[in-house]
Amino acid sequence: MTEPAAPANILKWVNEQYPRPxxxxxxxxDCCSWIASSYSLSPTEFPQFSSNVTSQFLQSSFADSTLPNTGLPQNIRTIKRARLTGLPCLVEIRAISDIGISAFSLMNVRQNRMDRADLAGLIREDEEDAEEDEGPVPKYPRGMLRLELSDGFTTVEAVEYRAIPQLELGVTPLGYKVRVGQSLCVVLIESGC
Structure with a gap:
């Protein structure tokens, strides 16, 4: 016997909030069943239930939670120049790197951050004084980010042409979701040099 589908009110709401993918x-x-059993919530308790669905969806891998070929255009890697049209598409960040800053600078900051984390593990009893002596954890310098974006099945590389303040190297986790609206896309193909 098959399990019943997700409640109609939740299904309608999800399709309105997240049309693509x-x-x-x-x-x-399965998500609705888990929420109902784990939190003892009914789909009739709409605000709390839908909030939990949103949380689970945004924390999931799109490869697990979405349908193939319903997000980014399948031919996006072969398009030379186009504008993404239609409904906004939610994508997840699979990789993030800064191509506007030298690798040497990034490596130095990374090493300083790792050293700081190692020392933090050694100093436990006088943590407040140690934090004052060391200062804040060094941030990565900010240039231009290169991102690998995916709808769960189609993956594309992207470069920000203007800084997106919500994205920060060393802070933004992989799997972070980004809504892509109508955007001009230019695909740069490597030459055979």
Whole structure:
């Protein structure tokens, strides 16, 4: 016997909030069942229930929670110049790097951050004084970010042409979700040099 589908009010709400990529109905059904049993919530308690669905969806891997070929255009890697049209598409960041700062500078900051983390593990009893002596954890310098974005099935590399303040190297976690609207896309193909 098959389990019932996700509640109609939740399904309608999800399709309105997240039209692209489309959620996998099996994943949504299982998510709703898990929320109902774990939090003792009913889909009729809409604000709390929908908040939990959103949380689970945004923390999931799109490869698990969405349907193939419902997000980014399948031919996006072959398009030379185009404008993404239609409904906004939610994508997840699979990789992030800064191509506007030298690798040497990034490596030095990374090493300083690792050294700081190692020392923090050694100094426990007088933590407040140690923090005052060391100062804040060094931030990565900010140039231009290169991102690998995915709808769960189609992956594309992107470069920001203007800084997006919500994205920060060393802070933004992989899997972070970004809504891509109508954007001009230019695909740069490497030459055979």
């Amino acid at each position: 489309a959620l996998d109905p099996v994943w949504l059904r």
